[in-house]
Amino acid sequence: MSVLVDDDTRVVVQGITGGEGKFHAEQMMEYGTNVVAGAVPGKGGQEAAGVPVYDTVHEAVEEEDADTSVIFVPPAFAGDAIFESLDSGLELAVAITEGIPTQDMARVNKRLTETDTRLIGPNCPGLITPGEAKLGILPGNIFSEGNVGLVSRSGTLTYQVVDNLTNRGLGQSTAIGIGGDPIIGTDFVDALELFEDDPETDAIVMCGEIGGEDEEEAAAFIDDYVDTPVAGFIAGRTAPPGKRMGHAGAIVSGSGTGTAESKISALNDAGVPVGDTPEEVADHIEEFLA
Amino acid sequence: MKLHEYQAKQVFADAGIPTPESQLASDVDGVLTAAEEIGYPVAVKAQVQVGGRGKAGGIELVENDEEAREAAESIIGMDLKGYHVDQVLVEEAVDFTDELYVGITMDRGEGKPVAMVSTKGGVNIEEVAEEDPEAIAREHIDPSFGMHPYQARKAVYDAGVDKAVARDVSSVLTTLYQLWDDRDGADAEINPLMVTSDDEVIAADAVMNIDEDALFRQPELAEMEAEAASGGDELEQKADEYDFDYVRLEGNTGIIGNGAGLVMTTLDLVDHYGGEPANFLDVGGGAKADRIANALDMVFSDDNVDSVVFNIFGGITRGDEVAKGINEALEQFDEIPKPVVVRLAGTNWEEGMEILNEDLVTVEQTLEDAVQRAVEYAEEGQA
Numbered sequence: 057m058s059v060l061v062d063d064d065t066r067v068v069v070q071g072i073t074g075g076e077g078k079f080h081a082e083q084m085m086e087y088g089t090n091v092v093a094g095a096v097p098g099k100g101g102q103e104a105a106g107v108p109v110y111d112t113v114h115e116a117v118e119e120e121d122a123d124t125s126v127i128f129v130p131p132a133f134a135g136d137a138i139f140e141s142l143d144s145g146l147e148l149a150v151a152i153t154e155g156i157p158t159q160d161m162a163r164v165n166k167r168l169t170e171t172d173t174r175l176i177g178p179n180c181p182g183l184i185t186p187g188e189a190k191l192g193i194l195p196g197n198i199f200s201e202g203n204v205g206l207v208s209r210s211g212t213l214t215y216q217v218v219d220n221l222t223n224r225g226l227g228q229s230t231a232i233g234i235g236g237d238p239i240i241g242t243d244f245v246d247a248l249e250l251f252e253d254d255p256e257t258d259a260i261v262m263c264g265e266i267g268g269e270d271e272e273e274a275a276a277f278i279d280d281y282v283d284t285p286v287a288g289f290i291a292g293r294t295a296p297p298g299k300r301m302g303h304a305g306a307i308v309s310g311s312g313t314g315t316a317e318s319k320i321s322a323l324n325d326a327g328v329p330v331g332d333t334p335e336e337v338a339d340h341i342e343e344f345l346a
Numbered sequence: 347m348k349l350h351e352y353q354a355k356q357v358f359a360d361a362g363i364p365t366p367e368s369q370l371a372s373d374v375d376g377v378l379t380a381a382e383e384i385g386y387p388v389a390v391k392a393q394v395q396v397g398g399r400g401k402a403g404g405i406e407l408v409e410n411d412e413e414a415r416e417a418a419e420s421i422i423g424m425d426l427k428g429y430h431v432d433q434v435l436v437e438e439a440v441d442f443t444d445e446l447y448v449g450i451t452m453d454r455g456e457g458k459p460v461a462m463v464s465t466k467g468g469v470n471i472e473e474v475a476e477e478d479p480e481a482i483a484r485e486h487i488d489p490s491f492g493m494h495p496y497q498a499r500k501a502v503y504d505a506g507v508d509k510a511v512a513r514d515v516s517s518v519l520t521t522l523y524q525l526w527d528d529r530d531g532a533d534a535e536i537n538p539l540m541v542t543s544d545d546e547v548i549a550a551d552a553v554m555n556i557d558e559d560a561l562f563r564q565p566e567l568a569e570m571e572a573e574a575a576s577g578g579d580e581l582e583q584k585a586d587e588y589d590f591d592y593v594r595l596e597g598n599t600g601i602i603g604n605g606a607g608l609v610m611t612t613l614d615l616v617d618h619y620g621g622e623p624a625n626f627l628d629v630g631g632g633a634k635a636d637r638i639a640n641a642l643d644m645v646f647s648d649d650n651v652d653s654v655v656f657n658i659f660g661g662i663t664r665g666d667e668v669a670k671g672i673n674e675a676l677e678q679f680d681e682i683p684k685p686v687v688v689r690l691a692g693t694n695w696e697e698g699m700e701i702l703n704e705d706l707v708t709v710e711q712t713l714e715d716a717v718q719r720a721v722e723y724a725e726e727g728q729a
Contacts, residue, residue, distance in 0.1 A: 095582075127606075132563070145502075155559045156559060157530055157534065157559045159452075159557065159560065162457055162458060162489040163489050165457035165489075166458075166488060166489060166490050167490070173444075181575075193661055193662055195692055195693050209607060210605060211605050211607070212603075212659045215608075215692055216659050216691075219659070219691060265610060266453050290609040291607045291614060292614070294623055299593045301593065301606055301626055303606040303609070305454070306610065332618050333713075335714055336424065
């Protein structure tokens with residue numbers, strides 16, 4: 057069991073004829089993901105990464121029964137690509153693209169309230185159900201099958217924590233990278249809800265970072281609704297206010313909101329232990345499952 | 347990206363928002379000429395992108411040539427909160443009876459723009475928001491429709507703005523939203539929006555921050571950014587050239603890594619193990635050898651740095667490219683300037699370890715070990 061993605065997922069890759077799109081479509085297939093089509097305007101009728109390319113996502117849905125899209129479209133056009141996937145009736149859209157203008161994402165965010173499609177990202181590594189399928193750019197070989205659900209705002213930090221888990225024999229049910237932008241589709245609360253409802257997830261790791269108030273909201277949600285034990289990690293304790301730490305969303309504002317202290321204390325108050333190091337996060341998970 | 351006050355005022359004035367008469371000057375003579383043309387009293391305002399300029403001595407109100415000369419001499423060339431002042435705005439002093447605040451920003455929690463109005467203008471609005479949140483009227487806006495005219499009126503009435511100017515303030519707010527929307531604003535603010543004794547409103551300050559990710563479709567603003575790109579740290583300018591996400595900090599342990607979250611974590615671990623991070627440097631995804639070499643050059647250029655920890659967890663970044671870059675950067679030295687600790691994991695890390703010249707660096711297997719070793723070296727280097 058797992059959440060959101062398994063080996064039945066039928067994937068259309070938007071931007072499959074670009075360098076990254078093609079490379080990662082192949083990597084996904086090699087991992088076992090069922091990639092059924094590509095969608096690139098003007099490239100309909102061609103083939104890429106061994107699958108047919110259509111001009112529109114709608115066609116890929118009609119012809120190949122695609123139910124999920126993974127988006128590798130340059131930032132200037134990615135907002136539009138997300139709209140296209142939302143309007144095509146897909147179950148899930150995963151936007152890998154980094155650098156989408158925030159106002160485009162605000163419009164996407166509005167549209168999300170009007171459709172049933174779930175969005176993961178943007179500016180995220182995607183998600184993976186080890187041993188079954190992956191959507192995005194995560195390196196499959198570091199993951200292992202198991203019962204730990206993982207949700208994270210950062211890509212490489214996810215890999216680090218997964219490495220700490222896998223080295224201890226703590227496999228993962230599903231790992232979801234929700235992305236480092238100020239406006240994202242699926243947030244911590246959504247992901248926690250999915251893991252709480254998944255019978256095969258017995259412990260959860262939540263990796264947050266400075267900026268915004270999503271971690272505080274997640275803490276309140278855990279306090280009220282989540283029985284599965286959760287261990288946390290917060291990146292950016294040493295970040296000075298007003299300096300953007302790489303991610304567009306990772307900034308402590310002048311008035312002091314978005315600090316690591318506020319997030320760590322909210323999580324602690326909700327009974328969530330927060331590791332000082334990734335290794336300590338693995339310690340907590342090991343204790344939960346002992 | 348932040349526009350200077352004079353640039354933001356130009357953008358606001360072009361859109362029809364009333365602004366005081368002003369001229370830019372970069373030396374004493376320029377200030378005197380401008381003041382003469384505008385007519386005393388005038389304000390002399392440092393053009394640097396930091397808040398609280400007034401309190402820091404960057405804004406002076408002057409009545410005559412003598413005072414103007416004094417103000418120009420003290421402000422031009424001064425160091426204001428770490429920024430060198432090259433230019434001042436000489437501006438007509440507005441005789442006001444009231445100071446309002448109007449602003450548009452993105453509420454990231456809601457994922458929607460929000461328009462804000464307050465009668466408590468002229469002071470730090472973030473302080474007002476904390477101490478007296480009720481004093482700011484807020485109206486969330488549907489970004490796919492835009493601001494309805496009634497929303498502008500509602501925000502103004504809710505804030506308790508005097509009826510005599512309510513119509514004009516609504517009109518300024520509507521224009522400000524339009525600008526924010528058309529120009530890919532992150533924040534657009536007027537603080538204070540002054541009310542004069544004859545019930546006119548005028549933008550005495552102007553803040554316009556643009557979404558960096560949208561500059562590709564805002565060519566005019568991108569040009570202004572190039573013009574505004576004054577000062578900043580020498581190293582931060584170098585980072586711009588190399589196109590790195592780089593933030594300089596106070597410590598002596600240099601940090602290089604891939605991915606914002608992991609680099610932040612590496613900083614935090616340096617702190618956790620008793621060291622002090624010298625910088626945040628993210629080489630990004632898929633960095634090739636030359637980029638890795640540039641990153642080392644970058645961190646070596648910081649005189650504060652006594653050791654470097656290089657932590658790469660490859661997803662789309664490949665260990666072999668990283669190793670090549672590290673060799674390339676270090677083999678050009680007769681003596682390695684500062685000890686470098688390397689930890690490679692993820693994609694192609696075995697290939698990377700084969701290539702890496704271990705005579706030049708210290709290799710550690712885990713993030714925790716690598717950071718501890720670099721902190722030790724930094725302490726030795728400092729001693």
